[in-house]
Amino acid sequence: MTTTQRFQNQELIRIGDDDNYLLLAPGHGGRLVRWVRRGEDILYWPDDADWTNVARVRGGNPLLFPFIARHLVDGQIGKWRDRAGVVRDMPPHGFARDLPFDISDISQATVSLTLSSSPATHAAYPFGFVFTATYRAIPDGFEVTLHIRNTGDTPLPYYAGHHFYFALPHDQRAQSRITLPATSRVRQLPDGSLTAAEPGERAYSISDPRLQDTFHVLNGTGPVALEMPARTIDFALGGNGSVPWYAVTTWTERETSDFYCVEPWLGLPNAIHHGHGLRWVPAGAAEHATCRVTVR
Numbered sequence: 478m479t480t481t482q483r484f485q486n487q488e489l490i491r492i493g494d495d496d497n498y499l500l501l502a503p504g505h506g507g508r509l510v511r512w513v514r515r516g517e518d519i520l521y522w523p524d525d526a527d528w529t530n531v532a533r534v535r536g537g538n539p540l541l542f543p544f545i546a547r548h549l550v551d552g553q554i555g556k557w558r559d560r561a562g563v564v565r566d567m568p569p570h571g572f573a574r575d576l577p578f579d580i581s582d583i584s585q586a587t588v589s590l591t592l593s594s595s596p597a598t599h600a601a602y603p604f605g606f607v608f609t610a611t612y613r614a615i616p617d618g619f620e621v622t623l624h625i626r627n628t629g630d631t632p633l634p635y636y637a638g639h640h641f642y643f644a645l646p647h648d649q650r651a652q653s654r655i656t657l658p659a660t661s662r663v664r665q666l667p668d669g670s671l672t673a674a675e676p677g678e679r680a681y682s683i684s685d686p687r688l689q690d691t692f693h694v695l696n697g698t699g700p701v702a703l704e705m706p707a708r709t710i711d712f713a714l715g716g717n718g719s720v721p722w723y724a725v726t727t728w729t730e731r732e733t734s735d736f737y738c739v740e741p742w743l744g745l746p747n748a749i750h751h752g753h754g755l756r757w758v759p760a761g762a763a764e765h766a767t768c769r770v771t772v773r
Contacts, residue, residue, distance in 0.1 A: 479583055484511065487528060490580065492588050493614035505531035506574035507590040507610050509538035514617065514772055519708070521644040521736035532574045535730060540623075541638040542573035542592070542608050546746030549669035557749050559603075567601050570640065573608065587613045594628065605629030608637070618711075618771030622719075623743075626763035633758045636723070636744025639768065645683070645705055645737040652706050653683040655727060655739065658699030663692045663724075669747040681727075683737055688727040692745055694753075701725055703739050713769040714741055720766050723754035741768050 482491040482500055489500040489510055500511040508531055512519045522536035532539070550556035550564050557567045568575065576597060578590040589611040594604065605628035613620045627633040645653060660677030674694065681688055683703075701712040714722040726740040743766055744754020758764060 479580070480585070485526060485528065490583070490588055492583070492586055492612060493619075494585075497614060497617060497619075499612055499614060499619055501588060501590065501612065502531065503580055503590050504577045506576060507540050507578035507592065508534075508574070509612065509621075511537070512619065518644055519710070519772055521642040535734075535736065536642045538621075538642070539570065539574040539640045540610055541570045541640055541740075541742070542623075542625075543602050543604075543606070543635040543637065544571050544746075544749060545636055545638045545742050545744065546570060547665065547669065548747050548749065550750075552668065557747075559749075565601055565603075571637075572598060572601055578610075581609060582611075586615075587611065604631070604633045606633060606635075615769070615771070617773065618769065620767060620769045622765050622767045624763065624765040625758055627758040627760055630760045632760065634749055634755060635758065636742065636748050636754050636756055637766070638726075638740060638742035638744075640738060640740050641770070642736045642738055643703060643705075643710060644735065646735050647733050649706050650683040650737070653737070654680050654704050655683065655688070656680045656700075656702045656704065657693055657725065658695060658701070659697030660693040660695055660725075662687065663694055663745065663753075664690060665692075665746050669750065671745065671747075671751060671753065690726075690728050692724045692726050692742070694724045694745075695722060701739070701741075703737070709773050710739070711771045711773065712739070712741065713771075715767060716769075717767055718765065720756070720764050722766060722768070 480491045481488045502508045548557045581591040582589040591609045607626045609624040611622045661674035664672045703710040728738045748755040
């Protein structure tokens, strides 16, 4: 039986229990809207969210697919060039967050949300696919697995990701930090290319300007943690046959924003052109990437 809960005049899918639960909006890009643990919202979601344009709402966890962030062709944002030289449109962070997902499986603790190739996706991305995000509630958090299956007869390029918005009052940034395994710092230049990699550090204050819109390319394995005055968020990336995560991106909108984003990505922006993190799934094949997020 599907469990729903009304929130901001919307009927959302609910999984988990009273101590730890998730609310998701399949019809709005498969968006994870709320993560509530012991009565507290761990994710940020605005009180005035525009449900007529959820793809542009700053909050929850948008699913980024088939590509992440900005793509450019000859200086034009929102374009990518395929192997045949055809230039196609691609919105920032891909089209998945703009489209409705189907509920392909659901139980008290788990829900799988699926987006399949269709005429609505073909012009931007001429590949046959089934993209599924499976959320599973676990003690003190959740596990989410992104699964991509190539249903076409040619190799499929992709690099998906998450865009977690964590609730963090802006005046607490100096008292908060992120810790990482071995990384290199990279950013995107205005023409879509990447800066030269710089040695990363194992810990940064969230107030450090070097974090803004920065890709921390993972050179080693190990946990990632967002340590805040009220709580610590732990990320375990990979395991159980998962493909390797390529980078963790840090971003916020402005100095007064009461959220901070930590975003596991499978590749880097514009990878279809420069190759950093670009993944190819053979015809008929499938792969998945798993991320576990818990709070303490």
